[in-house]
Amino acid sequence: MTDLGKTPTRRELLTAIGMIGGTAALYQAMTTMAHAAETQFAGPPNLSGARKGATVIVLGAGLAGMLAAYELTKAGYRVRILEYQNRAGGRNWSLYGGDTYTELGGATQKVQFAPGNYLNPGPWRIPHHHRTLLHYCKAFGVKLEPFIQFNHNAYVHSDAFGGKPQRFKSLAADFEGNVAELLNKSIDQKALDATLTAEDRDKLKEALRDWGMLDKDMRYTKNLRSSEHRGFDRPPGGGVNGSPIPSEPFAFKDVLDSRIWTQMAFFMNYEFQTTMFQPVGGMGMIGKAFGAQVQPLVTFNAKVSKILQDKKGVTVSYTDTSTGQAQTARADYCVCTIPLGILNQIESNLSDPLKAAVAAVPYSNSVKIGLEMNRRFWEEDQAIYGGHSFTNQEISLISYPNFDYLKDGPAVLLGAFASGMGAYRLGGMTPEERIETALAQGSVFHPAQYRKEYRNGASVAWSRVPWTMGCCARWNEDTRKQHYQTLVGIDDRVVLAGEHASYVGCWMEGALLSSIDAITRLHKRALEA
Amino acid sequence: MTKTHLRIAAALVAMLLIAHPGRADEPGPGGQKVPKPVTGEQVYRTVCQSCHMADGKGAEGAGRMPALAANPRLAAAAYPIVMIAKGRGAMPGFVGTLSPAQAANVVTYIRTHFGNAYAAPVTEAEVKALYGAPPPAER
Incomplete structure (x- = not known):
């Protein structure tokens, strides 16, 4: 290191390129230097010099909205966030003992997990190449631990072997x-x-x-x-x-009948390769950490009913759901992260092409069920430490907790992660029926212990989550071609952000990358105005 | 190639097809064995009520899950058929997921329940005429 200060280090060189050419040039350079080929993240956005007094209203306090607020505030904007829920984090969320959750239709669950146990209804694992998320986890002090994605000793259940599960x-x-x-x-x-x-x-x-x-x-x-x-x-x-x-x-013949290659191929997939991470204490720790950064900016219980932009700014009408009072908020610009299915129902004067794009993207459904068991029988009796056992039944898999191994006392396993038609059926059930179905189907893996050790459970069906009314935006080849660029484009003073405005759909990384891109362009537009 | 060779080749090809890039966080290959609903009521219970609720009244949160109960739009059978086929907003289309027969049965069911009384049964042929092709691959 004797020549430090003479020859620029690679990092110094990259920083210089980033400052001169912006993030696209930086990304290009990093790729050329065999860095970062796995991600489009080139560091936090380098925004500065907002016009004095310029204001932005952010709709939604999920990860995309909170990141936008955080970075725009740093750049000098006065930012305000409107959030429908009474908590920050959006789909980044964990349910703990003592929490109460009421789904659409009115069914209310009081979660009874023991302290330290949780269910992650939404995101639950982080690929190692989701560098944006990892960057902000580090910056905001979110402690991560390994998520056991691939466990050779877990089970695969199919119609082969007379329905008897076999080890992967x-x-x-x-x-x-x-x-x-x-x-x-x-x-x-x-x-x-x-x-x-x-x-x-x-x-x-x-x-x-x-x-x-x-x-x-x-x-x-x-x-x-x-x-x-x-x-x-x-x-x-x-x-x-x-x-x-x-x-x-x-x-x-039995091996082929088990279709084991489908599991093998699943583990090959880019998004599901090890190493994967989870936050210590539940995925919701990320939303809480983001929330702590932007806390003073958020107005909770704000149900948006109208978004109108004019030549000078954007007016958002909303109802304070705790008082029923109608309110308005106004700002020079708006970053809207409201899920498309809900945005599609909100009155606005967004451009017709953008409205068409918002209306064109359907949402997936999924159901997750947490089951608390008296003891870790999967560890004690079957030597399964984290990871997933797969089944062709609707629950799709059961997944074992990736922390507190060998500990005595109750533990929560994921008793279902249903998607597609299975998720519709489970989603249409009452919470009690979902638990019963999860116990019946999951018993194939642990017949002697499953019902015997069951204590309590909780479920979230994303079609009935009041603030998203669905799980994730689902694009296809046609809608990408017809609508994607319109959806991510700036509509005068409004820009959309969220997992739906990315090619990393249904991942937190997509929400963050989309947010960085949206606010970088919005900032440029604001400076040019 | 022997029969076994063919099976292996098919398995390897299937593996390549499955490992496509850019996949959402989904459960993986499981969960495909779902009881197939046949009657209109079965289809409603296993698919529709997940959003439109057991009583067909929909629900209200940050947005609205439309009610099917006492809904005058169901007077024209084409309306619910096209809605099931193409979806709208967050609701996905079900071509390729629900057969025309299943769609006909459930349209008949919702038009004769939940306070709706549009008696004429909807036929599979009526659905087929409006159903169209399934959507292209997700990306």
Whole structure:
């Protein structure tokens, strides 16, 4: 480090590029320097020099809205946030013991979890490449811990094996072992002679033997080698019975019937690769930390009814739902993060193309159910520490808590994460019926313990969440083409932000990236005005 | 190729198809085995009431879940058919998810329940005429 100050470091160089060329140039440079290829995040927005007295009204105190308020305030704007709920965080949310939640239709649940336990109804895991979110977690003091995404020892339940769940590792091992053996046969039968050179065929055979746990005859059979992947009948131990006993691979037909490749492919997906994180104490810690930064700016219980812009500013009409009083707020500009399904119902003079874009995007549904159990039987009895067991039933999976391992006392597992048609059916049930369904379906994994150890539960069906009335915006190829650029464009004095205004839909990262992009353009527009 | 080879090839192709980029935070490959509702009431209970509520009265939060109960718009069967087919606002279209027969049954059901009395049953053919193609892949 003797030449410090002479040659610019990479960081100094990048900072300089960022200041000169803005975030796009910085991103380009970072990519060229083999940095940041996994994210479009190039650091917090570098906004400054807002006109004296310039004002912005932000609609919605979710992550997108709060980030906009935080950064615009830093840039010199006077900012105010209107929020429908009586809490900050939006879909970033955890339910704890003592919380009360009333869904659309009026069903009220009083959450009874023991202290320290929680349900994350919305976001619950953070990919390692969601750099914007990680940046602000660090900046706002949110402590993270690993989210166990991939657990070889969890179960997969399907119609195969007479409905008996099997360990992921055994099914995956048998799938890969059989594929390796068959591909090797194809090589031996000269099926690949036209495709591969002799040298590459030899390498591939070596790879198949190593990867597929094949024996010296290139067969996938019952032996210690295949058991190193799929698990043993008797695992290695100490003393007189220390020698391991191998396990018998499943019939390949059953392995195929289990469709284990769908789970294997799920774990391959970019958004679901390890490392993943969760905040210590519940996902809602992120919303709370953002909320602490912008607390004085937020007006809670504000139900927006009208958004009208004119040549000089934006007027937002809202009702204070705690008093029923009609109010208005006015500012030079507006960042609107209201979910599209709700914005679509709010009177406005936004441009017709923007209105059409807002109306064109449907929302998904999903249902999450938390079940508190007397003890961690999945750990104590079945050696499952975090991760997911998958099922083809509507609950889709059960997911085990990723903290407080080996602890005595009650713990909450995620008893359902339903989507699509399963989520509609569960969402249409009463909270009591949802719990009963979750117990019935989840019992396939832990038949002896599930109902016996159950204490209490809570559920959130996103179609009935009063402040979103849906889970996430769902774009398709046509709507992206027809409406996306309009939706993210600045409509005179109003700009939309949120996960719906991103290609990282249904993730907090999408909300934040969208917000940074929206306020950067809005700031530019304000300076040019 | 043998039959087994074909199955493997199919499995590998399926793997490639499934691992598409930019996926939302979803549960993964599970949950596909859902009881198939047949009658209009079954379709309503397992799909529609998740938003429109068990009594068909909808609900009000930051926005409105429209009521189907005593709704004069149901007088023309085409209205609910097109709504189910194409969706509106946050409501997704159900072409490709609900069959024309299921849609016909549930349209008949909501037009004869919840204080609506539009007696004529809606046929599968009427639905097919308005249903259209399923939406393209999500992105």
